[in-house]
Structure formats: structure tokens, C-alpha cells
Amino acid sequence: MNGLRSVLTRVLPLPLLLLLLLLLLAVVPSCHGCPDKCLCFSQTVKCQNQDLDAIPHSLPSHIKSLFVTGNNIPPVDAKVFDNLPNLVRLDLSNNRIQNFSERAFPHNNTLRVLNLSRSFHNYFFTDGVLNGLLSGNLIQLTVLDLSSNDILFPPENVSASLLRLVSLNLQNSSIISILNGTLKAPSLQDLDLRDNSLRNLPATTLAELGLKPGLRLDHMEGYHYRYEINSDPRLANLSINSDA
Secondary structure (H helix, E strand, O other): OHHHHHHHHHHOOHHHHHHHHHHHHHHOOEOOOOOOOOEEOOOEEEOOOOOOOOOOOOOOOOOOEEEOOOOOOOEEOOOOOOOOOOOOEEEOOOOOOOEEOOOOOOOOOOOOEEEOOOOOOOHHHHHHHHHHHHOOOOOOOOEEEOOOOOOOOOOOOHHHHOOOOOEEEOOOOOOOOOOOOOOOOOOOOEEEOOOOOOOOOOHHHHHHHHOOOOOEEEOOOOEEEEEEEOOOOOOEEEEEEEOO
């Protein structure tokens, strides 16, 4: 090792050698403090397709992104993310979640992107899971992916719980209707309802959509909705074309 260090020192200037070492540390997975069956990088941990039945607890506290995808996790327990104060992106897609504790995230969490697609496979548990999730103080969340789940009805408390939500993906989630007030999140700009079983939307819901300048809503089967902005940004036309 000393011989290699001596050779590198003679070949490369010291500042360039230090820069090279820093780059290697940023790219090569870190083993120090990394949970079993996971790969740890500078600010990201990936625990993918490992048949895990729980979210690892011994995660590096400084990470900003966590991917625990393609596993068999039924519960998201209380305080499981308490040691991750800088977590911004969480991907729990392709699991079998049956319970989501409202205390899973710390009170001052900074989570902005949450992917739960392909994670709810039983209507019996879905309402409880979503209620627990939306009671979890996700005040910074801007992107939520709930696509390809068994949902039937989007949770009514989305608008009250996720005040900064910008993008909501509900594609292919077996949705049959949307209750009044569900889509009133003040910051919502992108809503994906494609490939569901919608047959109609209440008049109040349509009015809610019409009050959101810039909202793009596409439901490609059954009905197609598109929001068009006029020259006056306070006014809009909501076109409804039935394919049935």
C-alpha cells in the first residue's frame, strides 16, 4: 500500500490526487454503517429486490434519498425514519404495505418526493394505510405517486394534509369516483387519473378543477379532461369529451 501511494504521489500532483480520492469516495458504495443487503452511496441508500420484510433501522443519518423497492414490507413502523432528518426522497414502490404509522416520520421532516406505487394490493387495508400516511405531518411533500394500487376512492384528506402538493399520480389505481373536496390541494398542478374506472365526476369536483390555473388533468379512458388557460389566467375552460 505504501509503495502504491509513493508511485501515485510521484505521478500525480498532490491536489489532483486528493480530488481523485474524493471522487472515488463519492462514487464507490460505502460499507461503513451500511445495512445488510443495501448499497450505500454518499447521500443515497438503495435496498432493492432483497425480499426485506421491514425497513432497515441502521441507515446512515445524513442521507437524502432512500430506495427500498421490490421487497415484501407490510408495515411502515412508527419512528422508522426518525434518524433521517435530511431525507428528501423516499421510494417504497413495489412492496406489500398493510400499515403505515402516522408517526413514521419525525415532526420536522423535510420529505418532498414519495413513491408508493404498486404497494397496496388489498382494498381492505388501503384506507387505513392512506389515513396513517396522510396523518404523518408531510407538510413539505410536493410529489406523491400512488399509481397502480388498489384504492377505489382517493383519500378525502389529501387537500388538508398535503398543502404543498404539486403532483399527484393516481394512474391505474382502480378508482371509481372522486369525492367532493378531494382535489382542493391549493398547489396541485399535475394530476394523473389515466387507466382508472371513472364513470363520472361530481359537479363540485369539476368546479374545483376549474379553479386551478395551470392544472393538467388527463383521464384517457371513459372521459378525457384537459384544462386550458385563457389569456386571463383567472379564467379557464374545462373540456369534457366522453369516449363512452
